[in-house]
Amino acid sequence: MGVDAESQFHVLAVDDSIIDRKLIERLLKTSSYQVTTVDSGSKALEFLGLLEDEQSGSDSPSVSSHAHQVVEVNLIITDYCMPGMTGYDLLKRVKESSSLRNIPVVIMSSENVPSRINRCLEEGAEEFFLKPVRLSDVHRLKPHIMKTKVKEKKRGEGQEEEREKCHEGEVQSIGKQQQPEHQISNKRKSMEEGLSPDRTRLRYSDVAAVV
């Protein structure tokens, strides 16, 4: 089939509908992805190890960092309309997380609402698929997953510290490659969060890159 073990990508699919979960799972497996499906945003966060992080604070016990190392997710595809946490809420949580923000997120919805689509793209979603999702849609996922893989290779084997130091390099390369607007605004958003002095320095270099 031409797919070696290294390029086995893992997709996390989130949907409250059992029919849609079955469908998306088959679509993804047909495209040779490894798939995990969950039925809610909170279960998705749990799977990603994020909930544990928030509970235990910055000096997290080995449990949550263990979860990060065990579970590698290369893409999250989520339904928009879900009870409790919507796909949009999940997207926000992922993009606000320093450990997860680089995972590409794709939103699915049965309703074609331009303002909803724009809001998701602005929040950092890579794509917005209208349901029912088809094989041709799934084919569009590859470039987004590859983008992340390439970034990680440049960084070295994706260790957290390196990821943070290399933020500057990553941001500059994004500026040069002329990423779509929503990605840049997402970076701007993370700048505004105003964190460590390291990140403050990034602000200026980011502005320079965008201009």
Next chain:
Amino acid sequence: MDVVQLKRQLIAFTELLYREGFLDEQFNQLQQLQDENNPNFVAEVVTLFFEDAERILNELANNLDQQSVDFKKVDAHVHQLKGSSSSIGAQRIQRVCIIFRTVCNEKNVEGCLKCLQQLKHEYALMKSKLETLFNLEQQILAAGGPPSI
């Protein structure tokens, strides 16, 4: 009946279902996802749909039976059914759901009850047609031919 005749029947019946709007292109997409490694995919999805739809139809009957109807709940259920029917290509059911949501928005109980009746009717029709379809496929398999059209 021999395999060739059965296959002709299957093709004709399937075409009829598409023509009458029972099925749309999405059903074809499902069939394309079925292969030797996943030979029962369509049947499995359809079974899930039947179970889900029946559950929703019961909930709707309950919701609309209340003294004071909770239209938000009704809408949520119809939205769910609209989604799942769209996912399997059950076009006629999906269309009734769309009308249902409009009527629900208007807080029209009578209208909702009519829509529910129609949904039940369409669902029964759909179930029977799909069962006939799967039956034909099984017969073809039994007669020694591959099931795909």
